[in-house]
Amino acid sequence: IRKRAVSFPAFPGASIHRHGSTLVVAEHEGGVIKPPSLSALAAATCLPDRDSSVSVLVAGSGPSLHQAASHAASCHSSISNVLVAESDKFKNPLAEPWAKLVHLSGGYSHIIAAANSFGKNVMPRAAALLDVSPVTDVTGISDSNTFVRFLNKYSYSFSICSFAKVDIYNDYLIFKPIYAGNALCTVRYTGANPCILTIRSTSFPVPQNSADSKSNEASISQVDLSTFDEGLDKSRYISQTSQDGERPDLGNARIVITGGRALKSAENFKLIEDLAKKLGAAVGATRAAVDAGFVPNDLQVGQTGKIVAPELYMAFGVSGAIQHLAGMRDSKVIVAVNNDADAPIFQVADYGLVGDLFEVIPELLEKLPEK
Numbered sequence: 001i002r003k004r005a006v007s008f009p010a011f012p013g014a015s016i017h018r019h020g021s022t023l024v025v026a027e028h029e030g031g032v033i034k035p036p037s038l039s040a041l042a043a044a045t046c047l048p049d050r051d052s053s054v055s056v057l058v059a060g061s062g063p064s065l066h067q068a069a070s071h072a073a074s075c076h077s078s079i080s081n082v083l084v085a086e087s088d089k090f091k092n093p094l095a096e097p098w099a100k101l102v103h104l105s106g107g108y109s110h111i112i113a114a115a116n117s118f119g120k121n122v123m124p125r126a127a128a129l130l131d132v133s134p135v136t137d138v139t140g141i142s143d144s145n146t147f148v149r150f151l152n153k154y155s156y157s158f159s160i161c162s163f164a165k166v167d168i169y170n171d172y173l174i175f176k177p178i179y180a181g182n183a184l185c186t187v188r189y190t191g192a193n194p195c196i197l198t199i200r201s202t203s204f205p206v207p208q209n210s211a212d213s214k215s216n217e218a219s220i221s222q223v224d225l226s227t228f229d230e231g232l233d234k235s236r237y238i239s240q241t242s243q244d245g246e247r248p249d250l251g252n253a254r255i256v257i258t259g260g261r262a263l264k265s266a267e268n269f270k271l272i273e274d275l276a277k278k279l280g281a282a283v284g285a286t287r288a289a290v291d292a293g294f295v296p297n298d299l300q301v302g303q304t305g306k307i308v309a310p311e312l313y314m315a316f317g318v319s320g321a322i323q324h325l326a327g328m329r330d331s332k333v334i335v336a337v338n339n340d341a342d343a344p345i346f347q348v349a350d351y352g353l354v355g356d357l358f359e360v361i362p363e364l365l366e367k368l369p370e371k
């Protein structure tokens with residue numbers, strides 16, 4: 001398998017090229033940088049022997065882009081420059097134009113984005129355009145070339161292949177964490193610059209005071225897109241549907257209330273929803289609950305669902321299968337309610353209650369004050 005090298009003109013804004021510096025590719029919404037991108041910024045500050053400056057790339061159009069640029073400029077003291085690419089081409093998270101934009105922003109030693117659907121879509125394409133191999137799903141940074149990441153099913157078999165110059169080959173074939181993400185590997189990146197990383201946002205929490213830790217704001221400059229080669233894109237934006245706007249987003253919520261198969265029906269699952277509403281929490285579900293049709297699959301937490309790390313994770317009628325734990329074990333405080341004292345969820349729970357959820361949840365609903 002060979003990657004196709006694609007030639008593009010050099011990035012026109014040559015002033016942004018700095019050896020040894022880091023670029024964070026950021027998503028924004030409603031004029032603010034999204035939490036996963038703030039985690040990517042936190043990861044950028046973990047790179048030990050980088051230049052002390054970090055640049056942030058924001059793109060899109062309209063007033064919210066400029067608000068997001070101002071937010072980016074003020075959200076961390078390490079940020080020296082915010083690059084604004086203003087064009088309708090970047091209004092929607094389509095991988096092709098974004099990957100070309102990242103490619104044009106060459107000259108950095110590291111380019112980082114969150115390993116969410118945006119980053120997973122854009123960064124491997126950008127890496128292919130830059131003819132480097134991305135290091136994906138990074139959970140730890142040892143030094144500027146050494147990263148901890150989940151061990152993938154094909155990591156071993158391709159370790160001698162190494163044509164893409166990552167010691168342990170990753171992600172161009174099938175990406176499958178093994179042992180439900182319990183096995184980690186340390187990889188050394190030996191390829192050319194830039195080193196492209198996607199990071200697990202749950203492993204790089206955003207410091208509470210990051211928003212106001214900055215006294216001198218970063219500079220904001222426009223990216224010159226006059227030579228941007230639009231080319232022939234293979235995808236087209238049609239529409240976006242988002243979940244119930246009243247509830248916090250599952251991936252970023254401070255509190256997650258999860259229900260399992262024990263809820264028995266979609267109607268009973270409303271107990272979980274009522275409790276979540278009372279606590280201002282997001283709703284999660286096990287795969288068994290999703291497969292049984294109690295809730296849609298975008299609420300699934302786990303190996304094949306969302307990865308969450310809220311301050312409080314409450315699991316009701318959840319056995320604690322390894323595949324479920326893979327999605328929530330980084331939560332700060334885990335509370336489990338299960339009628340089986342031997343349920344594996346109690347091994348990871350900070351607080352466990354052996355009891356019937358159909359008694360416990362109504363009691364909680366009665367006693368908890370309104371949010």
Ligand code: FAD
Binds near residue numbers: 289305324340343356
């Ligand atoms: P169960 O295992 O049936 O557990 C129900 C629990 O509820 C039991 O512990 C029981 O004691 C308790 N209970 C029953 N009645 C009550 C009551 N009245 N009050 C209190 N407690 C009660 N699962 C995920 O969740 N997320 C994933 O991403 C995921 N990915 C997977 C990927 C693969 C490749 C595979 C093979 C499996 C995956 N699974 C995943 C499935 C996983 O293995 C488990 O089957 C699933 O998590 C079990 O869901 P559960 O805990 O709701 O159900």
